[in-house]
Structures are given as C-alpha cells and as structure tokens.
Amino acid sequence: MPRRYTARVTTQQQDAPPIVADDPVYNATYTRREDLSPDLASFWVKMDGPAIPFQAGQYMTIGVKQGERMVQRPYSVASPPSVADTEGYEFYVRKVLGGTFTPLLFDLPVGHRMRIIGPKGKFTLLPDDDRQHIFISSGTGNAPFVAMMRELLIHGTPRPAVMLNGVSYAHELGYVPLLEGWERSGEYPVRFIPTVSRPNDPSNEGWTGRTGRVEAILAPVLDELGLTPDNSIAYICGNPDMIVAAEQTLLDRGYPEDQVHKELYWPKGKEPRGLAAADLASAIEMAEANEDQ
Ligand SMILES: Cc1cc2nc3c(=O)[nH]c(=O)nc-3n(C[C@H](O)[C@H](O)[C@H](O)COP(=O)(O)OP(=O)(O)OC[C@H]3O[C@@H](n4cnc5c(N)ncnc54)[C@H](O)[C@@H]3O)c2cc1C
Structure with missing residues (x-):
C-alpha cells in the first residue's frame, strides 16, 4: 500500500x-x-x-x-x-x-x-566545432550550457564560449562562482556576461555589471567581441520572447538559421496553469517576472 x-x-x-x-x-x-x-x-x-x-x-x-x-x-x-x-x-x-x-x-x-x-531533446552541441560558442539564456535557461561546459571540461576539450545570462535581480544569477571561477582561472575559456533587467530596484543596489534584458545586450556584445557568422555559433535557451528577439538580432546580422540553436522553456504566450487561482497581485508579479526571465 x-x-x-x-x-x-x-x-x-x-x-x-x-x-x-x-x-x-x-x-x-x-x-x-x-x-x-x-x-x-x-x-x-x-x-x-x-x-x-x-x-x-x-x-x-x-x-x-x-x-x-x-x-x-x-x-x-x-x-x-x-x-x-x-x-x-x-x-x-x-x-x-x-x-x-x-x-x-x-x-x-x-x-x-x-x-x-x-x-x-536535440539542444546539443555540434561535434568538433571550434568556433566561439555564444550561449544566450534568461533565468534558469543557463542550465544546459553549464552541463555542456562541464562535460567538455571533463573530456579536456573546452570550446571558447561567451555566456550571456539575463535575470531581473542580481541575486537570481545562478552558477556565478563556477562561471566566474572558470573565467578568472582560465580553466574554461568562457567570457561570462550577466545582465539585470531592473537596475533601479533596491535589491540591485551596488550592481556594476550590464543592465537591460539579455536580448538587448546581445548586439553590443557581438560588436564588442567581434562575433560574426564567420567565427561563432549561437545557442539560445529560456523565455520564448527572449529567444525570438535574440534570434532576430542574429538573423539580421547574417547568421544562417542552422547556426542559431534554440530551446524554448514554454510556448510563447503561455501562462501557468494555476494562475487563475493566484491573486491579482501575484498574477501581475508573475507575468512581469516571466517577461524578465
Ligand atoms: C525542454 C524544457 C526544458 C526545461 N528546463 C527547465 C529548467 O532547467 N529549469 C526550469 O526552471 N524550467 C525548465 N523548464 C520549464 C519547466 O518544464 C516547467 O514549465 C516549469 O518548471 C513550470 O512548471 P509548473 O508546473 O510549476 O508551471 P505550469 O503550471 O506548467 O506553468 C507553466 C508556465 O510557467 C512559466 N514558466 C515555466 N518555466 C519557467 C521558468 N523557468 N521561469 C519562469 N517562468 C516559467 C511560463 O509562463 C509557463 O507557461 C523546461 C521546459 C522545457 C520544455
């Protein structure tokens, strides 16, 4: 029983x-x-x-x-x-x-x-690809990239990566010690670029990193780091609205569709099932949080 x-x-x-x-x-x-x-x-x-x-x-x-x-x-x-x-x-x-x-x-x-x-799932790395890997994520969408980098490191074959992760508040950034540690030591050749979308919120006081949603900082980062369709491949994961916007930026810059890999965490426009039972304040908070993630 x-x-x-x-x-x-x-x-x-x-x-x-x-x-x-x-x-x-x-x-x-x-x-x-x-x-x-x-x-x-x-x-x-x-x-x-x-x-x-x-x-x-x-x-x-x-x-x-x-x-x-x-x-x-x-x-x-x-x-x-x-x-x-x-x-x-x-x-x-x-x-x-x-x-x-x-x-x-x-x-x-x-x-x-x-x-x-x-x-x-098919959101996996191409074999033997030594181009710069642009990993773009919102919220917990960084998870598959962490797995990819960890596994590459175990096999002694790390690939150069630029890891962009967007959250609302700095305290929501996951895997920071791991990613900053790799970047500092050079153990994994990653450039970690976190961004917060609500810089004026009191909980983000003292934040000195990038601000704005991850899709908004993508174009400047591509420019700053000289990332082009000739030298890089992009993987995007998380919030569907973010994915659509980031993909558009990449396509506008000439990245072919098969050079932009995507993993959507929920279908565009979908709300949580239990939302009807949540009170209005919670519903608004949730909708805003999803927008940022
Ligand atoms: C391939 C795939 C991989 C996923 N991997 C992860 C993961 O590693 N970590 C993770 O947290 N979620 C991940 N998700 C989302 C996860 O499956 C659930 O949808 C999520 O945990 C919400 O489940 P729930 O039953 O609580 O909400 P539900 O009642 O199913 O409501 C779903 C709604 O919650 C919202 N939502 C879903 N996921 C998130 C999120 N991560 N952040 C903010 N809002 C969200 C969206 O509005 C979505 O429509 C993944 C989804 C897919 C399709």
Whole structure:
C-alpha cells in the first residue's frame, strides 16, 4: 500500500490530493538540494539503478504522483553526463508562482521518491566545432550550457564560449562562482556576461555589471567581441520572447538559421496553469517576472 502524506501546500494546491510518498512507478530518489533564493534551487535526482545516459543539453522529465495523477515537467540537466551514475542529475529550477509542479517540488523533502524519464531533446552541441560558442539564456535557461561546459571540461576539450545570462535581480544569477571561477582561472575559456533587467530596484543596489534584458545586450556584445557568422555559433535557451528577439538580432546580422540553436522553456504566450487561482497581485508579479526571465 503506497505511503501517503500531505506536503506543505501553497495557495493553488489546498484542495489537491496528497503526494504519494512511494509508488511502483518511482525509479529515483531526490537526494540533494541547494537553494540560491526562495524561488531558485538546484535539485539532484539519482536513479535507483544505472543512470540513463544523456547528452549535455538534453532534458529529463521528473515528477511525483499526486493522488492518482502523475505531475511532471521537463528540465534541462545542469550536471555533466559523466557524473549521472555517481551523483545523479542536477536540475536548476525556478519556482513558478501559480505553477502546477514547481510549488510541489519546492515543498518536497529531500529523500523523497520520484519518477524520472528521458532523455529527450536535440539542444546539443555540434561535434568538433571550434568556433566561439555564444550561449544566450534568461533565468534558469543557463542550465544546459553549464552541463555542456562541464562535460567538455571533463573530456579536456573546452570550446571558447561567451555566456550571456539575463535575470531581473542580481541575486537570481545562478552558477556565478563556477562561471566566474572558470573565467578568472582560465580553466574554461568562457567570457561570462550577466545582465539585470531592473537596475533601479533596491535589491540591485551596488550592481556594476550590464543592465537591460539579455536580448538587448546581445548586439553590443557581438560588436564588442567581434562575433560574426564567420567565427561563432549561437545557442539560445529560456523565455520564448527572449529567444525570438535574440534570434532576430542574429538573423539580421547574417547568421544562417542552422547556426542559431534554440530551446524554448514554454510556448510563447503561455501562462501557468494555476494562475487563475493566484491573486491579482501575484498574477501581475508573475507575468512581469516571466517577461524578465
Ligand atoms: C525542454 C524544457 C526544458 C526545461 N528546463 C527547465 C529548467 O532547467 N529549469 C526550469 O526552471 N524550467 C525548465 N523548464 C520549464 C519547466 O518544464 C516547467 O514549465 C516549469 O518548471 C513550470 O512548471 P509548473 O508546473 O510549476 O508551471 P505550469 O503550471 O506548467 O506553468 C507553466 C508556465 O510557467 C512559466 N514558466 C515555466 N518555466 C519557467 C521558468 N523557468 N521561469 C519562469 N517562468 C516559467 C511560463 O509562463 C509557463 O507557461 C523546461 C521546459 C522545457 C520544455
């Protein structure tokens, strides 16, 4: 008989059935968590048996059963494929206000059982490509790039990269110690260019980096670093509006379509499913946050 308990619930989930603690469909355990902020965290999930192999840039779908229903979502793997057997899969996740799965995930205790399936996705690096790699992301869209760079480093074949990541607030920037460490030491030849879209917000006080959305700083960065279709390839991941805008900038500069690879985290114009249940202030906050991510 599956064990059940009621997880701490958020506004949208008060009437929902409890999360099933153990079930035959579960094939993995959520083993570790690192919080960057109340709404951003890395979660590690380890399979019961040997890990399913994947390529850096691909995603896995993780979920839990709520009552009779499987609640699950796809996440890019942020950890390198080489450590999947020993450490599991790392996912870097934003808690979406009004969302269905992420409020559950953020309330789940470490050690909880889960289901993981995959991998899926074609957002992977081309073989043997020594051009400058322009990695453009909003919010947690940096996850597949972190996996790619980590894996390349493990194989001793790092590729030159320019990593642009846009967030609303500086405290939402993920993997900063890793990326700045690589850049400082030269261990990975990456130029890390974070940007905040709300520079006047008090929480961004003291921010001395770039400002504006990531798609807005793309053109100046291309100019400053001399990046052209002849010497670089672009990968874009995250918010669909950002992806459309960044892609347009690249196409306008002559990048052929097959030199611009994209991974959309949600379809353009889509709102979280639980939004109707969220109050108006939360809904506005969420819509603005999504715009920035
Ligand atoms: C291929 C793929 C890879 C993904 N990888 C990641 C990842 O590595 N990290 C991650 O946080 N999310 C990732 N996502 C998004 C993830 O699958 C879920 O959509 C997200 O966690 C919201 O789930 P939810 O059930 O809480 O919200 P839902 O009720 O499903 O609502 C979805 C809505 O939430 C908003 N939303 C979704 N994702 C985000 C986000 N990351 N930031 C801000 N708003 C968002 C959008 O408005 C979207 O329409 C990925 C999606 C895809 C398709």
